[in-house]
Each structure stands twice: as C-alpha cells, then as structure tokens.
Amino acid sequence: MEEKSLQQVDREVYGAIRAEIDREQSNLVMIASENYASRAVIEAQANVMTNKYAEGYPGARYYGGCEYVDDVENLAIERAKRLFNSEHANVQPHSGSQANMSIYMSFLEPGDLIMGMSLSHGGHLTHGSSVSFSGKIYRSVFYGVDQKTKRIDYDLVRELAKKHRPKIIVAGSSAYPRVIDFQLFRDIAHENGAYLMADIAHIAGLVAVGLHPSSIGVADFTSTTTHKTLRGPRGGLVLSQGDYAKKIDKSVFPGIQGGPLMHVIAAKAVAFGEALRPDFAEYQSQIIRNARVLADELMNSGLDLVSGGTDNHLLLVDLTGKEMTGQEAETALGKAGIVVNKNTIPFDTRGPRVTSGLRLGTPALTSRGMKEAEMKLIAGFITDALENTGSESHLNIIRKSVNDLCRSFPIYQYLKEE
Ligand code: DSN
Secondary structure, three states, X not given: OOOOOHHHHOHHHHHHHHHHHHHHHHOEEOOOOOOOOOHHHHHHHOOHHHHOOOOXXXXXXXXXXXXXXXXXXXXXXXXXXXXXXXXXXXXXXXXXXHHHHHHHHHHOOOXXXXXXXXXXXXXXXXXXXXXXXXXXXOEEEEEOEOOOOOOEOHHHHHHHHHHHOOOEEEEEOOOOOOOOOHHHHHHHHHHOXXXXXXXXXXXXXXXXXXXXXXOOOOOOEEEEEOOOOOOOOOOEEEXXXXXXXXXXXXXXXXXXXXXXXXXXXXXXXXXXXXXXXXHHHHHHHHHHHHHHHHHHHHHXXXXXXXXXXXXXXXXXXXXXXXXXXXXXXXXXXXXXOEEOEEOOOOOOOOOOOOOOEEEEEOHHHHHOOOOHXXXXXXXXXXXXXXXXXXXXXXXXXHHXXXXXHHHHOOOOHHHOOO
C-alpha cells in the first residue's frame, strides 16, 4: 500500500485544511458552541482506530480484534463516570442529537409527548421541533422564558406539565445565558409523572467542575456533546443512573447506531482525562469571568443583552429596535474577523434566517489564553464594528487589530507547515 501524505495525495483537501487552520488562528472564534480541542485530543482522533468495527460494548463485541478499542472505550467510560459522578456512561453516540435520540428511543413510544424549551427561546431542534425527528416521531409542547425577565418561566413549565402530562420534560438549551434549575425541573417532572432529561451540551464543562448545578443524580438522564465547553472531539455522551443503563445501551446500539467511531471514543477518553485535571476547573472559571466582563462592557456601550447579562459561557445581544438585523450584524463582524452567529431571541419578530439577536461565547477565546483585558478590547471591536456595518474600510481596520490580537495568542504552533 502506498503511504503518501495528505499533502502529496490531495492538494485540494490539504489546502482547505491549511486554510481552516489559518482561519481558526487569525479570527476571534466566538461561536458559543465551538472550542479548540487540544493537540492530544486531535492526535487521538486522527488515528488508526477509525478502521475498527466494534459493534457492541467492551467485552461483548460482534467483531474480533477489539482488545485495544475495548481499552479506550473502558477508559472513556470510567473517566466520564468519574468526571460527572455518574453511575453509568454511554460514550458511543456520534453526536448530541443521537444522544438525545437514544434517550427518547429508550423511554418513549412514537406519538408520546415531549415537553422542551421553545427553539426561539433558546431550546434545541432535538427538543421537539417540528423540523427534527423529535417533532416528527413524537408530539411536542414548548415552554419558554418570561417576557419580562427572559428567564425560564417555571410557573409556565409547571402549568404546561399539569395540563399536557408529557412523558418526558427536557431541561436544556443552546442559547440560554442563565443558570438552569434542574432540581425544580425534576420536582415538576416527577409531580406530573414525567421523566426529566437534562441536555447539558452547552454547559457540560461548567457542570463537570461544579460551576453550574449538576443534573446528574437529579435528572433521570443527562445528554451532552463533548466538544463545546467540554473541549473534546465532536460527539455525544449519555449519563444516567445504573438502573437505566441497559435500556440506554441497547437503544444506542443496536437501536440507532451501528459501529461506534472508535477513534472519536479514544479522543473522548483523552478529553475526559484532561477535564479531570485541576487546570480544567480554572479554565472553566475563566470562561465565566470572561463572559461577564464581555457582557458588562457591551452593556456599558449601549447594547442590550437578553436577561441583562450572563451566568455562563454565552451572551445574547438583543438588537430589537436597532436598524440592523442579527444577519447583518453577523456579516459585519465576520468582515472584522469576529466569528459569531445570528440567533433568534425570545419573542423575536424576525425569522430564524434573519433574527434580532447575536449569540457570543467565550470558551474558544479562553482556550487560547485570553482574559478580562482582552475581553475589554474585543467588546470595543464589536461595538465599533456594529456602529460601522456599512464601511468596508472601517471593518478592515478593525480586522487588522483583531489579527494582531490573535497573533499574540497563537494556537496550533505544532501544526506549522514544514
Ligand atoms: N449547533 C449547536 C449550537 O451551536 O449550539 C447546537 O447543536
């Protein structure tokens, strides 16, 4: 077998990857769900375990030759359980969506009712949206935030649970800047005969180190992705009490997936190992400190934030009443080298392709070592760009300052082209 390098074999793909390395290095990545996985995580993911079929679970596979992939899966399971203080962990879901699907498939029948947070109030597609499998296979009803405080309206959650008697309540979000009260959700769910599923995809890193109340041991089951605040490879994870283990395992495989991605599971093991180290807790606190400084600075310069601030790693800028849409703001910031995403905000009058909001997150900036001083600078760049959305030349000037800042916080030094 010829063993040429990617660079020798495929200039186009190699070129796109080099360009992506440069993009990630020279822009401010502020998409709240993105991060920079460590060198060790990326190395573990780019390995020959991608070749191995391993349907089943460690010690009970449907293929021979699984001794080493068993080792990494056992390590990933044991570390995930320790990290989250969970009785059971299934590390095989390919994504957060599949982690959620595996829970639904374990405990719901088609047509059963899911109650989740409305997408436009910060929920997720897989929490019952009509365009996702979760809203096609199951019925759904949505709770949301209070119109005034923009915090979850727990009275409404209770009222809807009583009225509709959902089989499962989903507590979790992809755009909610405040603490989620899992205990209160549990009380409401159990009062009304529902299971509670917590989807901690965004806040998993904070939960792991105790900076957000944990859902483990409170919710019946918890799902997460592994690549957001948790800073691992892309992928999913399900955590639960031991007595649900069999059902969930059966639902992940053979229920909804075939062969697990063993190279990704190896990288998950590495990421969980990293998250168990003390410096990970310090990293998570810095994420929160950075988000707070960014929020304060943006509000001081006249921008409105949904709920008036943040408790976690993200903030939502409310552009209601401004000439500019979320889409226009995203484009202008992109030209200035600041990568964000437009986002619907609660009670948005604009559609999801346009929106009146911007979602900003600090996990990736914090991974590259940025702290409060840099957040102040970045808040200045953002307000300057939003005041000059129509001026290409002004956005270019900001971009140069962004590039300079990025150069002072280098990443991927080990990937320098030879
Ligand atoms: N796409 C993720 C996010 O950006 O929050 C959710 O799946």
